[in-house]
Amino acid sequence: MCLARKIAGDVAVINVLESDADIPEFVSWVKANKKGLGCDTETTGLDWWADDFRLRLVQFGNATEAYVVPVELSEALLAAAVGAIRYVHKLVFQNGTYDLLVLDASTNLAMEEVWPKVTDTKILAHLVDSRGVKDGCPGHSLEALTGQYIDSDIALRVKGSMAEIAKSLKTTKAQVWKEVDTFHPGYLTYAGLDPILAYRLAAKLKRLVPASARKLISFEHKVAEVCSYMSRRGFLLDVEYTEGLARELEAQEAEWTQVARDLGCENPWSTDQCAEALRDLGVNLSAFALTKTGKLKVDGALLDKVRAPEYPDMVRLLAGAIDKAKSARKKRQTWLRSFLDLRDAEGRVHPAINSIQARTARQSITGVPAQTLPSGDWEIRRCFVADEGHIALSTDYSNMELRFLAAHGGDKTMLRAFKNGDDLHQITADAAGVPRKAGKTTNFCVCFGGGWKAVHEQAGVTEELARKAVEGFWETYPGVKRLAERLTEQARRFGHIETASGRRLYVDRNRAYSALNYFIQSGSRDITCRALVRMHESGLTPYMRLPIHDEVVFSVPEEHGDKAMKLTADLMAETIKGLEIPTDPDRGGRSWGSLYFKDLKTATANDPYYQAHPEQAEIDLKRRGIIK
Structure with missing residues (x-):
């Protein structure tokens, strides 16, 4: 079977092996492209450790041609795909960690054998521009990168094609990967385009990685490799304990939900009902924070405040009941249920x-x-x-961020404190005439990009003391101030900074003050x-x-x-x-x-x-x- 699609004006051909008889043609093509190919896999889902997980397709591609190998159909086709991976010198993947875990679990290809050949376009893309979707940028998915660097039209069609197939088959997006027929033209087109796009992206992205960051390419691939081995091994789950704790939390949730209901809050997970019940008990909620939609923010901070001694016993009891009911449900449903559902046959969570x-x-x-x-x-x-x-x-x-800041700021006071084992938090506090807690909070707030408002909220000091603590910090550590000013100026002037390792980090010019925080967090x-x-x-x-x-x-x-x-x-x-x-x-x-x-x-x-x-x-x- 042969399919064709245009990518940025070029015709891309997708060849599909229909039986073992097509293997010689595929082998000849692989030999002609032995220096390097894009590679991808299609599976029945993301849970590569599950008993019912299957590897369905393995795809290879250069800039204009791909071969799709339906490895689920025969051992010979699987062997052909594995042989190609072993034979080709360089392999380009998009988010290669997942594909290598799949191949490790489904074939006799150990990740240790494949990683030295891998170029991951997701890693390259992050080194080019680390900003993601939440930063208002396209992000690092294959679809986003294709749209940004290759062909916006093909990106939209690839992104939506499997959803359309799921709709036509009257199934869900999650189930379509298991149910779609091996030779569905839309499925094969989707699969065949991926290695071609990855191959093209690698060529473009390598040229765009800043010169200062090129030494990070091999480093980041090695980090990804090490992390993939941790994923493969997994963390052993104590199933008996986890199931027992889930039962305990379910009982706690029921108990505290009933307490909340007895105090007038029928549903502790309803913001409106919690607020109404607190008002009925005489709490003035006008001074408390609101959500973006204008509703009262019934979070841990509010519940902690109304549990203070100055509030009546009934109010404190209701706040505690709401908090404990919500906490028990979150632990049970968000974490424990997930642990139990995600474990493999050996009881490991990957x-x-x-x-x-x-x-x-x-x-x-x-x-x-x-x-x-x-x-x-x-x-x-x-x-x-x-x-x-x-x-x-x-x-x-021990104090990695602050020590990193001291080293790169070259501040004498901060360096002397660390070398002599002095209490840096007390030094900050004494310099500003504030409690040690405020000094400690100030030190970390500066590292994490917070200002006096964060010190005020986290240290529980007045706004005046919080301002004083932050001002005292900058006066006490002039070397850090100079580093912050230099990075802020770079961010305003160029729109990015360069980290100690050579990584380029883009900084929004209207938030140039974030440059110091980015520098510290990335370096750490x-x-x-x-x-x-x-x-x-x-x-x-x-x-x-x-x-x-x-x-x-x-x-x-x-x-x-x-x-x-x-x-x-x-x-x-x-x-x-x-x-x-x-x-x-x-x-x-x-x-x-x-x-x-x-x-x-x-x-x-x-x-x-x-x-x-x-x-x-x-x-x-x-x-x-x-x-x-």
Whole structure:
């Protein structure tokens, strides 16, 4: 079968292998294109670890021609596709991590064999322009990149074609990938265009990567490779604990929902009903924040305020009931249900780690939502455990953002504080004559792009003290001020800045003050990613489970726990412009949650390793300074 489409005025031919008899023709074409081809896969869904998951097609393409191999039809066709991947010197993928995970799970092609050949257009596109859809830009999907760099018309048709096919087959967008016939012309066209588009994009995007960022191309591919191995391994789920916790939370939700109803709020998830019930109990809500649609914002901040001692007991009880009912439902439905639904046959949940994301290139994780779980919460993290005979270990950086800022700002006061082990937060506070909490909040607000309003809200100080703290910061650390002014000027003048690693970050000119925050966040992200690569090259990849901003979570053999603490701490540590970015390793029990226990009783009651080794629980909690 042969199909044709025009791309930017050129005729693109899509050849489809209909049987084993067509393999020789495909092999000849591959040999003629051995230097490099675009590659893509079509599957029955995104859950490559699932028992019913199937690889349906493997596609190859150059700038004007593609071959679609329906590997689901025969072992010979599958072998032909695998052989082509092994034979071709360079392969271009769009979001290659997913395709390599698919091939690893569905064929005898290990990712380790394929990664050295890969060019990922999504990575190239991010290095060209890191802004995404939420920034008002096209983003980094194949459709968006095609529309921006190749052919806007073909991008629209490709984007909508599978939705149209789903409609014609009277099925859903999620199900169409399983149900569409192998030789459906629309499906084959969609599939055949992808490797051609990826191939063309690679040629265009490579030329557009700024000269300063070209050295990052190989680095970002290596980071993506390391993250793909963590995704493949997955994090072991304690199914029995997770199911038990889900039942407990369901009971808690029912209990607190009933309390809320008894106090006049029939539905704790209705903003209007919560607001009405609070008003009926005499709460003046006019001073509280509103949503963009003008409704009262019944969030954690409001509920915390009306639980203060000055409010009547009934009001505080209602606020607590609403908060606890909502929290129990969110934990159960948003996290626990997802964990249980996403686990594979061995009980592992495979995190989808987007190794280069956001405007600053910071990573994002779904599946195991490590970056969005409540800070300090052990209950949800307890769902995940180290492998049999292993313990959980976490190593993170100590004040990475502030140390990075000190190193690149070259501020003498800040550098001296870190080198001497002085309390930087107290220095900031003393300089402005504010409490230490305000000093600490100010230090971090500057790093994360906040101003005096953020200090006022987060530190709980008056607006006057918040302003004073921020003004004091800039007066105390003139080197940081000079760096901020230089970056802000670059952003205003050029519309972008260049990070320490050479990455170009676009900054909206009307928000040029964000330049310092982008510089810090992107640079800090690169420190963690360099550590991931070093640990991979040192053979630690089988033990790495999750990268979480400035932290990496491990599963290590229990007999090597102390040795692993030192090894990971040494490998992750880095020196920036003469200033060390130190690490803080911490071993725990069997569960990830064991790293978050706040007392010995909770630790020995809720972690299987600590139950069997209470003496180790005591040692670990003493090391953390939780008990004496």
